[in-house]
Amino acid sequence: MKFRRRAQQDNQQENRQENVQRESRGAEPxxxxxxxxxxxxxxxxxPAGPIEDRWDKRRFQAKLVNPVNKRKLTVIVxxxxxxxxxxxxxxxxxxxxxxxxxxxxxxxxxxSIAAQGGINxxxxxxxxxxxxxxLFYDTVKGGDYRARESNVYRLAQVSVNIIDQxxxxxxxxxxxxxGLLDTRSFGGTQVSRTFYARGQTGQQLLLGAYQALExxxxxxxxxxxxxxxxxxxxVSGGRARGVVVRDMVTGEIETHLADAVVLASGGYGNxxxxxxxxxxxxxxxxxxxxxxxxxxxxxxxxxxxxxxIPQSGDHQSKLTLxxxxxxxxxxxxxxxxxxxxxxxxxxxxxxxDYYLERIYPAFGNLVPRDIASRAAKNVCDEGRGVxxxxxxxxxxxxxxxxxxxxxxxxxxxxxxxxxYERITGENPYEVPMRIYPAVHYTMGGLWVDYDLQSTIxxxxxxxxxxxxxxxxxxxxxxxxxxxxxxxxxxxxxTIGDYLAGAGAFGPVEEGDVAKARKAVQDKIDKLLxxxxxxxxxxxxxxxxxxxxxxxxxxxxxxSLRKALERIPELREEFWNNVKVPGDxxxxxxxLERAGRVADFFELAELMCVDALHRTESCGGHFRAxxxxxxxxxxxxxxxxxxxxxxEWTPEGPVLHKExxxxxxxxxxxxxxx
Amino acid sequence: MNxxxxxxxxxxxxxxxxxxxxxxxxxxxxxxxxEMLDVLNERLILEGDDPVAFDHDCxxxxxxxxxxxxxxxxxxxxxxxxxxQLHMRHFKDGDVITIEPWRAAAFPVVKDLxxxxxxxxxIIQAGGFISVPAGSAPEAxxxxxxxxxxxxxxxxxxxxxxxxxxxxxxNGSASLFTAAKITHLxxxxxxxxxxESRARAMVEQMDAEGFGGCxxxxxxxxxxxxxxPFDTIAQMNADYLKAASK
Numbered sequence: 001m002k003f004r005r006r007a008q009q010d011n012q013q014e015n016r017q018e019n020v021q022r023e024s025r026g027a028e029p030x031x032x033x034x035x036x037x038x039x040x041x042x043x044x045x046x047p048a049g050p051i052e053d054r055w056d057k058r059r060f061q062a063k064l065v066n067p068v069n070k071r072k073l074t075v076i077v078x079x080x081x082x083x084x085x086x087x088x089x090x091x092x093x094x095x096x097x098x099x100x101x102x103x104x105x106x107x108x109x110x111x112s113i114a115a116q117g118g119i120n121x122x123x124x125x126x127x128x129x130x131x132x133x134x135l136f137y138d139t140v141k142g143g144d145y146r147a148r149e150s151n152v153y154r155l156a157q158v159s160v161n162i163i164d165q166x167x168x169x170x171x172x173x174x175x176x177x178x179g180l181l182d183t184r185s186f187g188g189t190q191v192s193r194t195f196y197a198r199g200q201t202g203q204q205l206l207l208g209a210y211q212a213l214e215x216x217x218x219x220x221x222x223x224x225x226x227x228x229x230x231x232x233x234x235v236s237g238g239r240a241r242g243v244v245v246r247d248m249v250t251g252e253i254e255t256h257l258a259d260a261v262v263l264a265s266g267g268y269g270n271x272x273x274x275x276x277x278x279x280x281x282x283x284x285x286x287x288x289x290x291x292x293x294x295x296x297x298x299x300x301x302x303x304x305x306x307x308x309i310p311q312s313g314d315h316q317s318k319l320t321l322x323x324x325x326x327x328x329x330x331x332x333x334x335x336x337x338x339x340x341x342x343x344x345x346x347x348x349x350x351x352x353d354y355y356l357e358r359i360y361p362a363f364g365n366l367v368p369r370d371i372a373s374r375a376a377k378n379v380c381d382e383g384r385g386v387x388x389x390x391x392x393x394x395x396x397x398x399x400x401x402x403x404x405x406x407x408x409x410x411x412x413x414x415x416x417x418x419x420y421e422r423i424t425g426e427n428p429y430e431v432p433m434r435i436y437p438a439v440h441y442t443m444g445g446l447w448v449d450y451d452l453q454s455t456i457x458x459x460x461x462x463x464x465x466x467x468x469x470x471x472x473x474x475x476x477x478x479x480x481x482x483x484x485x486x487x488x489x490x491x492x493x494t495i496g497d498y499l500a501g502a503g504a505f506g507p508v509e510e511g512d513v514a515k516a517r518k519a520v521q522d523k524i525d526k527l528l529x530x531x532x533x534x535x536x537x538x539x540x541x542x543x544x545x546x547x548x549x550x551x552x553x554x555x556x557x558x559s560l561r562k563a564l565e566r567i568p569e570l571r572e573e574f575w576n577n578v579k580v581p582g583d584x585x586x587x588x589x590x591l592e593r594a595g596r597v598a599d600f601f602e603l604a605e606l607m608c609v610d611a612l613h614r615t616e617s618c619g620g621h622f623r624a625x626x627x628x629x630x631x632x633x634x635x636x637x638x639x640x641x642x643x644x645x646x647e648w649t650p651e652g653p654v655l656h657k658e659x660x661x662x663x664x665x666x667x668x669x670x671x672x673x
Numbered sequence: 674m675n676x677x678x679x680x681x682x683x684x685x686x687x688x689x690x691x692x693x694x695x696x697x698x699x700x701x702x703x704x705x706x707x708e709m710l711d712v713l714n715e716r717l718i719l720e721g722d723d724p725v726a727f728d729h730d731c732x733x734x735x736x737x738x739x740x741x742x743x744x745x746x747x748x749x750x751x752x753x754x755x756x757x758q759l760h761m762r763h764f765k766d767g768d769v770i771t772i773e774p775w776r777a778a779a780f781p782v783v784k785d786l787x788x789x790x791x792x793x794x795x796i797i798q799a800g801g802f803i804s805v806p807a808g809s810a811p812e813a814x815x816x817x818x819x820x821x822x823x824x825x826x827x828x829x830x831x832x833x834x835x836x837x838x839x840x841x842x843x844n845g846s847a848s849l850f851t852a853a854k855i856t857h858l859x860x861x862x863x864x865x866x867x868x869e870s871r872a873r874a875m876v877e878q879m880d881a882e883g884f885g886g887c888x889x890x891x892x893x894x895x896x897x898x899x900x901x902p903f904d905t906i907a908q909m910n911a912d913y914l915k916a917a918s919k
Contacts, residue, residue, distance in 0.1 A: 090807040105728060106794050108834055109736040125814065161808070168810035170803045170861050172827040179817025197827060203735055204830060211802035218798040226791065249783055278730040312703035317711055318732045388703075419734075422754060425702070425762050488807040535718050537711070581718050586685060587726055587784045590718055 034564060034609045034652060041295065041645050041656040045494075046150035046450035051664055052132075055154040058450065059493055063500035070095035073499050074258040076243055078230045078285050080107030082202070082480055083463025084264025085209035086487030088224075092216030094492055096499075099256055100213065100222055101245055103229045103280055103592075108210040111266060111278040112483060115202025116323050117186060118194035119166075119480040121159040126183060130191040132156045138189050139478060140665045143443075143471020144619035144635060146298070146643070149664055150450055151468050158485040163195055165488055169208040173197050186476040194477045199323060199415055205480055209487070228254070229592065230285045231520045233261065233292045233459065236512035239505060240289075240459035244516045246524075248592060251585040253520055255513055259502045260458045260495055263289060264487070267442035267464040269302070271600045271607065272552070273544025275439035276308060276321045282596040283603045286446050286465050294454040295645040295656060297447035297467030299603065300611035303474055303620045304553050306372035308438035309423050310392035319438040320423060322416055324476060327365045327372070329400040329409070330433065332356050334393050338383040344394055344432050355379055359631075368670075370473065370553075370620055370633070373437035377553050380436075387434040396432035437553060441479060443470045443620065444610075447645040447658075451494035452486060455645075458505075460495055462486035467643070472619025524584050527594045532577030536594035539574045543567070543597070543604055551608050556624045560612040564605065571601040606646060609653055616640045628669075637667055674700050674766035678713065680725055681773045686781050686789075692771070702762035706749065707732060707739065709761055710772075727786040734758040734898065737833030740840070741786045742773040747837035747896040755835065755898040775840035779847065779883040790836050792882040793850060799878035800871035801854040803863050822860045830857040831899045838893035838901075844885030849893035851879045852909035853901045859912055869919070872912035 047057040065073065073096050077088040080102040088100040102110065122135040135156035140147055163181070167173065173195050174182040185192045197204040216222040227248040234242035234257065242257035265285035269275035290296045307322045333354045335347055356375060357364045367375075376393045379385065386392050401409050406429060410417070417428045424434070445467040452460050452468070463483040470478065550563035580594045617626040617633035618640070626634045643658040675698045683690030697713050704712070707729050714724035729739040734755040741756055743749035749759045764770065772786065780788040832853035839847050855872050858864035864871075887906055894903040 086807070093806040104730055104736075104738060105790055106737075106834065108794075109730055109738045111731060111736070114731045114733055114735050123813070161810070164810040164813045165805070165807060167813040167816075168803065168805040168863055170826070170858050170863050172823050172830050172857065172861070174827075175818055175820045175823040177820050179819050179823075180814055197830075200735070200831060203833075204827075207830065211797060212805075212807075214794060214798045215802045215804060217794075224794070226794075276733075278736060279732055280730050313701050315701060315704050315708045315712060317705070317708050320733050422758050423705075423760065425760065492807065533719070535715050537715060579718060581721065582723055587787065589726055590714075590724055 035613060036652065036654050038647060038654040038656045041447070041455075041658045043148065043150075043449040043658065045453070046148075051149060051153045054150050055157055062493055062497035065496050065500050067095050071097065073097065073502055074099065075260050075262060075495065076101070076256055076258040077262045077264060078243065079110065079264035079266060079463070079465070080210070080213065080224070081110035081112035081264060081266055081463060082206055082209055082483030083465070083487040084262070085110065085206065085213050086484050087262055087264060087462055087491050088222055089209060089212035089216050090488050090492045091495070092213070092219065092221035095221070098216070098222040099258065100224045101228045101230055101243070102224070102226055103248065105226055107213055107224055107226065108207060110206060111281055112206045112480070113203045114276075114278065115480055116199045116321070118184065118196035118201045118477040119162065119205065119484075120186070120193050120475070120477045121163045121195060121481065122156050122193060123160055123163060125181060126192045128191045130193050132160075134191065135159060135193065137665055139469070139475060140471070140662075141670070142473055142475040144473050144633070144670065145471065145637070145641065145662065145665070145667045146301075146618055146660065147469055147471030148660065149662060154490065155469050155482060155485050158489045159481050161489055162481060162484045166205055166208050166484075169212060171197065171204045171208045173204075189475065202480060205484065209484070230265070231288065231523075231595065232516040233289045234508065234513055234516045235292050235456060236508040237506055239457045241505075241508045242513070244520045246520070249587055251588070253517060255517060257508050259499055259505060260460065262460045262462060262491065262495070263446065263465050264462045265465050267445065268600070268603055269439045269442050271544070271604050272439045272547045273540050274311065274316060274319050274548070276305065276319050277440070279318060282599070284596050284599045286461070287599040287603055289446060289454065289456065289459060291648050293456045293648075294459055294461070295447040295647050296444070296606060297643050297645050298444040298472070298610065299607045299646065300551070300614060300621050301443035301472050301619065302439060303369065303441040303443060304373045304437045305440040306369050306376060306437045307395065307435045308440070309420065310387055310434050310436035312388055312424070320419070321438065321440055322420065322433070322435065324369070326395060326413060326416060326433075329404070329412070330365065330395040330397050331399055332365050332372075332376075332393055332395055334379045334384040334386060336384070340384070344386070344396070353379070353384070370622065374553055374622060374631070376435075376437055392434035392436045394432035395435045397428060398432070401429065441474055443467065443472060443474055447643065451497065452491050453494070453498065458498060460491055462491050472621055523595065523598070524591065526575070527578065527580045527591060527598070528584060530576065530578050530580070532579050534577050534579060536578055536580065536590065536597045539570065539578060540593070540597045540600065542570060543601060546570070547604055547607070551604075551611050554622050554624050555611050557612065557615075560608050563608045564612070567601065567605050567608065574598070574601065606653055610644055610646065613655065614640055614644065632670065635669065641667070674702070674761070674764065676700055676764065676767075677769040679769065679771045680785070682725070682785055683782050685784060690782065700761050702760070704761045705732070705757060706743070706759040706761065707757050725786065726784040729757055732757040735833060737835040740775055740835045740837055742775065742840055744771055747775070747840040748898055753898055753900055755833070775836050777839045777845035777884070779845060780836060780839060788836070790834070792884070793834050793836065793847070795882060796847065796851055796875055796878045797854065800867065800874035801858070803858060804867060816862050818861060826857050826860040828902060829853045829860070829905050832901050833899055835898065837896045837898060839884065841892040841896040842885065843890055843892065844888060846887045846893070847879050847882070847884040848887035848906050848909065849897065849901055849903075851875050852905040855912055856905040856908045859908060868912060869916035872909060873916040876909065876913045
């Protein structure tokens, strides 16, 4: 086994060298690999020394801003999800003047609200051997050794404070009869550390942050601008000093200046068009910042969730996730025969392929997310998928109902079964559910240092919008933890260190503001003037299809190169043939969408370049060329144990590598057999 | 299936507004209601018409952003279902469907089916919180909460703030929304210190926003997609009376 892996790694290294050679043979800047390599980058903010002392040390070293001065300092926070809502509320509590922006009609709508499962914290209330160190270890390992140790350790440390904070705010977590908090276990861990509020943990935590935020609005510390979309970052004197936003109701382009800007605008899964993200989730805020100088970390790291309700037709506008917990009792299968279109009940037992149980006898239906997702794709690619378009597999509860009785199944999964029936019109007690994988989280995002500061001084990035803590794969129930850790506890400390120097910032140059406003106006004018024959949505669907087919669950050099041909062609067509109705005065939802699609086009290309350059597989990034004999993702630590931080230049992306060093957790290959 | 839609069109808050009739063809029963409107809008855009503006975001029934009055019922006739989770299989070929925005004095129309619900945020600002700055919280297990209380608090806390309760109420009252938050926080030990001031401030803000009073018609809870219990309003009134009588 060891030998085989070595051989494969060698083989893969050769492939990679070949790649590099081919790339370097091409003439600059149009190199075959679509990018250039720049200087390495480093995080200089994490203190040295024992990992358990680093956050304490940093907090002590961080300069403080006295209360009187805080009142004179303005911080802009874009986005009001768990990270942005909690950050804006906490900065308000500390006495800063905060301006918060969201595109929805209320801060409470942000998509954190849809998180179902729970939130991890190293409380060890169960006495089952959990600890800060174990949460740290699980997260680094779960991320397939592509996250920074210092950041992850701090996340685990802070996790315990989040639960205290949320409980004090009145978040109604599930409790046991003794009145203490209940926990459950989640994928990728062996301890029970996930706190939850039925299937609505995200909702309850977000409402907690939202209420804290509204309290600060009432106190006069925070101004919330709803139905405002950030369209440009203002950089002046080398610092982030404000944003240009569009009032989505009046159409007015507004300038807001500040001493620091925080982006908390979430992930970019909607680049695939179909994902579990909300319809409005977009990349515009972080993409605009990227083009102004903020490096983009690991854009290709995408998480695909195995248990979503499949697409039912071309009209599909989004995908809905079904809790992973269903795999505890449901059995996944497809017909053995290709194109078998009999009703599931008419397919006899010996003509069914329970493929997860067959391929992974030890873990069976409970293999990790990435493996379950790829296996489903493979059987569908073989022509054995079920339901419309053959893009689905069965998740069958017949055995569970026989074994536990219908009532027990109903008690355990009733809500989910109802949701399924509402969407599909099928009764999962009688016919097996159909499921298919869907994009639902992006581990990549703007590169930040230990202080959560991007490569633009004064621009901080929190939550899913940054790249920081999950490496190449996020564990279940860790997104809520990271968003709130960043917003309640990390950012409010580290931003002070930066703002303590605000006296020397100087005034914002008028020319820089004018430039940013002009960029916004020009883009809007251009979108409205094309007056072509296709809607922005139809382009978005086509882009999403390209991304899903060529840069989705499984990526190959060939598929990525194909994507990198198709995307620029389609983008070109978009800018010459999109039809955006109406004008820029007042509410124009088609214009909003078109602007977001334009940015998705550019991001999509960078994702493919990143995926192409990383010839290893790791976590959610699966390169078909790099797998072991069992079809497991095969990392190439020698060549790829780094964060890919991409700089935008007019000539194409430049790669800056941040070396990852593991002092505490030993790198090993994951195995689930 | 082929459908006739009668949709409220209103270009901005000062426009008078009117119902406009559209035909939508080849609607699949698997489409969601909003996807059916997407299809209509894609066509309107290509025909050079103004697409119908409506609010939506998560499309999985939890963000509370969507909401329209469908055939006279807020979120449509299917119980415990937001507009985004309503599917076209509940309609049949040839149906005529009327679609209107939430109608309430405190929810002015922004455009077409989009209304301004910022009054809800201001009700929360008045007191819908527990004052606990980040970092000041005691250890989570220092105060046990009886499971029954935690569960009841959760039931009230699941309100998504969509505003259907207001749209359904003949008085345009926001009592169910306000009561849900008051009840959620009143049931928890952490919510006790501010219990009375919270009830008073939130109720007063609700009145100041121009929402009507509650006359126990129960229309709110009948359309509520999250099934917020009607008796939360009794809890709100009890807390408010106690606070007001001091």
